[in-house]
Each structure stands twice: as C-alpha cells, then as structure tokens.
Amino acid sequence: MYQVLLVDDETSVVDALAIRIPWQELGIDQVFKAYSAYEAIEWFQAENIDLVITDIRMPGMTGLELIGKLKALKSRTKCVLLTGFAEFEYAKQALQSEASDYLLKPVSNEDLIATVRRLVEELAEEWEEVSSFQRASYTLKENLPLLRANLLTDLLGGFKMNTDSLSEKLHLLEIPFRPGDGYCMLLLRMEDEFLKYENYGIDLIEYAVFNMAEEIFGADFHVWFGKDTHAYLVLLIKVDSNSAQALDSGRALLESKAAELQSSVKQYLKGTVTVLLSNQSLFPSGVAEVYDTMLLEMRKIARGHNGFLKTVEVQANKVYIQSLQSLYEPPMFSQLLEAGRWEEAGEKLDQIFAELSVKWGDSVEHINEVYYTIISAYNYIAHKSGKQLVDIIGLKQMELELPQRRFMDRFREWALSGLNAIRDELDRENRNANTAIIKQAQQFMEERLSDDVSLQAIANHVYLNPGYLSKLYKLETGENISDYLYRLRMDKSAFYLKNSNHKIQEICELLGYQNTSYFIKMFKKHFGVTPQDYRNSL
Structure with missing residues (x-):
C-alpha cells in the first residue's frame, strides 16, 4: 500500500479530494493533507510519501518549486500538478520539474482516479524491479564470500539453528555441506611476520591464504572458509567417505595438503602459519565442540614457536568439564x-x-x-x-x-x-529524555516563529532525524508538530491582536507567514473571523 500527500492553499480543495476519491481501492493506504508547500515539506520529511498531488499557484512557494525540493529528497516520488491555468508555459515547466502528470482544475474524479491508478502501477513496477529475484540473486552472489563466512562464524560460536533452516541456508549460499556430512577442521594462526600489517594489508594476506587453500585442497575436497573472533582462519573440509580405509588415506592426504599450504605461505607470503588439523566429525552438531578443542590446543602453542603443524584428536565420547x-x-x-x-x-x-x-x-x-x-x-x-x-x-x-x-x-x-x-x-x-527533547523542540518553535521553523530545522536543533522526531513528538504529545506549530501561531496572533498595535502584515511576519492573505485565511479558519474583525470585536 502507498501514501499520498494532497497540497493546496485552498483547504476546501484538499478536504474534498481526501473525501471524494476512493483511495483504498486505488492502493493508497493513507492520505495526508497540507495547506501550504511548507507544511507539505514537513509531512514529506516525516512520512514515507509515494505520491504528491499539488496545486501550482500557492503563496510563498509554488507547486513547481515544491516538486523540485521533494524530488531532491526522494527521487522516486510521483508528483501530479493541479492548476487552473492551461498555458503551455506551465505545462513546459511541469515537465521540466519532473512532474508525472499535469491536470487542469477543476479536475474530474475520473481523470484523477485514472492518473492515480496509472502512477500506482508505475510505482509497483519500479519497486518490483528493485526487489526482483534477478537483482536479489545478483546482490547475493556479490556478497556470497562474506555471507558464507558469517554463517560459519555463527556455527563456531554455537548459534542454534534447526536442521531445515540450516539446510536451506547452505543451499542458498551454495555451500556443499549438509547435516550428517563428515568433515575435518583446519585452524590457522598467522604468526609474528604478519602482525606488522595494518588492517587492510592483513585482509589481503588472509585473502591470499584462502586462495592458496582453495587451490591446494579444492581438487580433492570441498572447502568452506571463515575467520573467527580471535583472527584465526578456519577451514571446514568436507570428507566424502566414512570407510576406515578412506579415512586413513584421507587423513594422510589432508596432512600432506596442510603441510603444502604451510610451505606455500612461507615461500610466497614470506611468513609462517601454525596449523591444527582435527580428526573427522559429523556436521553440524560437532562444529562448536571441535572448534573449542582446537582453540584449547592452539593456546598450548605459544607465539614464537612458529610453524607447527599438529593433528588434534577430538574424542566425541570424552567427558569434558565445560562452561554452560x-x-x-x-x-x-x-x-x-x-x-x-x-x-x-x-x-x-x-x-x-x-x-x-x-x-x-x-x-x-x-x-x-x-x-x-x-x-x-x-x-x-x-x-x-x-x-x-x-x-x-x-x-x-x-x-x-x-x-x-x-x-x-x-x-x-x-x-x-x-x-x-x-x-x-x-x-x-x-521517557525523561523524550520529554526534554519535546520541550527543546517547543521552545525552539516559540523563539523562532519568524524564522525557519521547518521540521528539518527543528530536527537539526535537537540532533534527530526529522522522521524520528515527528513520530516521537506524536507519540509523546498526541499531536503532530505541524498541529502544534499552527496552534502556537494562532495563539500568538490572538495575543498580538489583543496586546499590541502591530499591523496585520507585521503580525504575519512575526509569526513566520510569508503571505498575508494566507495568514488571514488560516486565522479565519481557526477563529471564524478575520484578524481585523477579531481586533475590532475587542
């Protein structure tokens, strides 16, 4: 479902459009109303607006200027311009402002419904393309190495996952391991020669080690790479057969290839690695236990005693004193x-x-x-x-x-x-912090009425995102910031009319209204009389 924002300085036009169009049937979930371009910007910053329908001729800021600002904030927003002027120049400006359509007032229900339906379909098509399976698949493939490594890290840490979920994830990430498969674990510690590298440099070295391991083990085994929280490199090596003869020959082959990897790192990367190789276990139930045993054995080999290659026997039936x-x-x-x-x-x-x-x-x-x-x-x-x-x-x-x-x-x-x-x-x-933020925002609005009191300016003052501030304010006070600002301006205008000799135009400027006729219209809407009649009645 989508959200629409209706903008017109004629309140009757906005209110009528909100009522007479069957928005729900068109896929519009929520309708927001703004009676000026400035109020529209505040709504746009606070809510996820998909479609804007705005008048062109408005005091202070035109619909064309409004569209330019909204497009700069969110380029995918669809904008429709309404105007009572059919001159070609307006149509030309509308096209230049990236408006999606241009309708003449008074617009018929049929024309507006047809336009909204078409734009909703366009939005659906655009988002379908963004979230399409092909694009998601492409993004997934781009990030496969990282996602595979993250899953292995979770398993090493003992993260619980049911068999079906794990199998589905392994399939999605194209990892050739399945529950019940035999595997051996290889744990590598980069020794002193590599400690001189900065983060970026060591990342490249580790990547080179993984490439070497893939080249050396890949011809005979499936290999899954990762890195643990101790900066050790971890390889799970899938073993295809469980027969005793195959295990013996497989173990000898693994030890030979582990030694080859160690030698290649020494020769080509000019450093040493300590390598531990586990005996065979079953995937995935034993991964965390095997890893813990390997860590224990690695701790026994102090740094400085470089270049060890050790086979670790992880005994499944051995009882260990363990942490919870x-x-x-x-x-x-x-x-x-x-x-x-x-x-x-x-x-x-x-x-x-x-x-x-x-x-x-x-x-x-x-x-x-x-x-x-x-x-x-x-x-x-x-x-x-x-x-x-x-x-x-x-x-x-x-x-x-x-x-x-x-x-x-x-x-x-x-x-x-x-x-x-x-x-x-x-x-x-x-809650106290939220109350303090609300008070800060209200004080800012009261002190800066004649200046910039846009939602963005208020949010900048309290160091919050505009959308978050808007929702927080509504949650804490029960009203929108724009409602409070409108009420504040009306209260202040009544105060000035009662207690000062300021002219109507001067009061308008003190309240931050850029157009006197618009201020008079809003005042009359609130009090039922014009500002001058209100002053006369006093």
Missing part, C-alpha cells in the same frame, strides 16, 4: 541488555538457570561463573548508561552471597529482580 552452553551462545546476555531486548534477556536468564539447575547445580565454580557474568553485564549496561549500578538496584540487591546462590530459586529471583530494576530505570530515563 546457554551462557555463551549468541546472543550474549550483555548484548541483549545493550539492545534493550528485555523480554529476550529474561528468556536468556531462564535458559541459563535451567541448564545450571540440571547440569551444574552442585558446582560452586559454575554457579559463580553465572553470577559474575550476570553482575558484570549489569555493571556494563549501568555504566554505559552513565549510572552506578548501586543507584539502580540498591546496595542490598547489589550482591548475593554464595550460600544464597546455591538456592536456584533465590539466585534466579535475584537475577530477574536486577533485570527488572535496570529496565525500569532506563525506560524512565528514556
């Missing part, structure tokens, strides 16, 4: 707090405590691990918001002693209580 999976799988608890996703943060706590109760309820270390992670996240979000945590949740709630942590219900209650206190405090602060 739900505590560290993305999205992290601190990330949910930072994004203000309070409901999801509460669900995250439920997951953490469910796992803690079932698996590690008797482990003091795991209980402490959860406690310090949560209190650290609360401190982080409080300090980032410019506050002390103790001021938000209180001194008694600040800490929970170990004996109390061992009672899961009490521990969980403490965590949720802290979450609710932080949410309430930050929501209150946001």
Whole structure:
C-alpha cells in the first residue's frame, strides 16, 4: 500500500479530494493533507510519501518549486500538478520539474482516479524491479564470500539453528555441506611476520591464504572458509567417505595438503602459519565442540614457536568439564541488555538457570561463573548508561552471597529482580529524555516563529532525524508538530491582536507567514473571523 500527500492553499480543495476519491481501492493506504508547500515539506520529511498531488499557484512557494525540493529528497516520488491555468508555459515547466502528470482544475474524479491508478502501477513496477529475484540473486552472489563466512562464524560460536533452516541456508549460499556430512577442521594462526600489517594489508594476506587453500585442497575436497573472533582462519573440509580405509588415506592426504599450504605461505607470503588439523566429525552438531578443542590446543602453542603443524584428536565420547552452553551462545546476555531486548534477556536468564539447575547445580565454580557474568553485564549496561549500578538496584540487591546462590530459586529471583530494576530505570530515563527533547523542540518553535521553523530545522536543533522526531513528538504529545506549530501561531496572533498595535502584515511576519492573505485565511479558519474583525470585536 502507498501514501499520498494532497497540497493546496485552498483547504476546501484538499478536504474534498481526501473525501471524494476512493483511495483504498486505488492502493493508497493513507492520505495526508497540507495547506501550504511548507507544511507539505514537513509531512514529506516525516512520512514515507509515494505520491504528491499539488496545486501550482500557492503563496510563498509554488507547486513547481515544491516538486523540485521533494524530488531532491526522494527521487522516486510521483508528483501530479493541479492548476487552473492551461498555458503551455506551465505545462513546459511541469515537465521540466519532473512532474508525472499535469491536470487542469477543476479536475474530474475520473481523470484523477485514472492518473492515480496509472502512477500506482508505475510505482509497483519500479519497486518490483528493485526487489526482483534477478537483482536479489545478483546482490547475493556479490556478497556470497562474506555471507558464507558469517554463517560459519555463527556455527563456531554455537548459534542454534534447526536442521531445515540450516539446510536451506547452505543451499542458498551454495555451500556443499549438509547435516550428517563428515568433515575435518583446519585452524590457522598467522604468526609474528604478519602482525606488522595494518588492517587492510592483513585482509589481503588472509585473502591470499584462502586462495592458496582453495587451490591446494579444492581438487580433492570441498572447502568452506571463515575467520573467527580471535583472527584465526578456519577451514571446514568436507570428507566424502566414512570407510576406515578412506579415512586413513584421507587423513594422510589432508596432512600432506596442510603441510603444502604451510610451505606455500612461507615461500610466497614470506611468513609462517601454525596449523591444527582435527580428526573427522559429523556436521553440524560437532562444529562448536571441535572448534573449542582446537582453540584449547592452539593456546598450548605459544607465539614464537612458529610453524607447527599438529593433528588434534577430538574424542566425541570424552567427558569434558565445560562452561554452560546457554551462557555463551549468541546472543550474549550483555548484548541483549545493550539492545534493550528485555523480554529476550529474561528468556536468556531462564535458559541459563535451567541448564545450571540440571547440569551444574552442585558446582560452586559454575554457579559463580553465572553470577559474575550476570553482575558484570549489569555493571556494563549501568555504566554505559552513565549510572552506578548501586543507584539502580540498591546496595542490598547489589550482591548475593554464595550460600544464597546455591538456592536456584533465590539466585534466579535475584537475577530477574536486577533485570527488572535496570529496565525500569532506563525506560524512565528514556521517557525523561523524550520529554526534554519535546520541550527543546517547543521552545525552539516559540523563539523562532519568524524564522525557519521547518521540521528539518527543528530536527537539526535537537540532533534527530526529522522522521524520528515527528513520530516521537506524536507519540509523546498526541499531536503532530505541524498541529502544534499552527496552534502556537494562532495563539500568538490572538495575543498580538489583543496586546499590541502591530499591523496585520507585521503580525504575519512575526509569526513566520510569508503571505498575508494566507495568514488571514488560516486565522479565519481557526477563529471564524478575520484578524481585523477579531481586533475590532475587542
């Protein structure tokens, strides 16, 4: 559905068009009304307007000038000019101003409906082209390497995804891995010689390493590349057969090619890499576990002991003491707090405590691990918001002693209580901040009535996007900025008429109206009498 803006300094024309045309049937979801070009610009900045129907002859700014300004803001907008003058010069100017059509007033319903229907169809065709499958496919192919690497990073981090969704994503990204496939993991650490490179330089080096790996492994294996959060390079290598003989020969071949990659990097890129190669696992359930084991082994090889090539045996049945999976799988608890996703943060706590109760309820270390992670996240979000945590949740709630942590219900209650206190405090602060912004905007309008009080100027003053400011103002006050500005001008005009000897034209200028006749029309619409009659009545 689309949105239309009707613009005319004759209020009766705008109001009539809004009522008499079956906009919904034409695919128009919402109709906005503006009674001047300046008000039209404010609506245009605040809303996603697709179609503008405007008069040519308006005080202060013509429809032709208005179209020029609107096209500069959003070139895809369709504009229709209405005028009572049929001179060729107007038609010529209309075409030069990129108007989509030109209709003579009084325009018939049939002509306007036909024009709107045609322009809506044009809009639909243009957006269909923009969002077309071909263009989306082209964009997807352009970004395939990055998207593939991001998916691998998610899997390494333990991101949960059901089998169907994962298979669909793998197919879309043209990654030749499927659930149940055998694979080996290769973890590469760029050593000291490469640390001298700046970000751009190291990116090129890493790209060269990936190209070498593709050349070396690609003839015998499918390879999936990525980079982890520690700046290690990660390769998943698909193994096609699960037979013992194939595994032995495949392992020997992989080790040989890993050594070849290491040698090629040394020869052509003048640096060393430490390489770890895992044994075979099944995709995707073991990816995060294999990766964690590889990281553990990589930490054992200190930097400076360069050029190692080591095969790591990841034993599927071996029991490890592990951290809580739900505590560290993305999205992290601190990330949910930072994004203000309070409901999801509460669900995250439920997951953490469910796992803690079932698996590690008797482990003091795991209980402490959860406690310090949560209190650290609360401190982080409080300090980032410019506050002390103790001021938000209180001194008694600040800490929970170990004996109390061992009672899961009490521990969980403490965590949720802290979450609710932080949410309430930050929501209150946001409301106060919004109130301050509204007051700033209103003060700016009151002090600058005779100057530029456009939506853009007000937004610049409070350092916000015009569209966001417009929606925030309506949410907080229940009225549009243009409504407040109109009411403010009318109140001020009544004040000047009562308490000053200013002429009508002078009052018009003090209120920021550029056309006296337009001011008189708006005053009469509001008070029911002209400004002079209003003054005389006093």
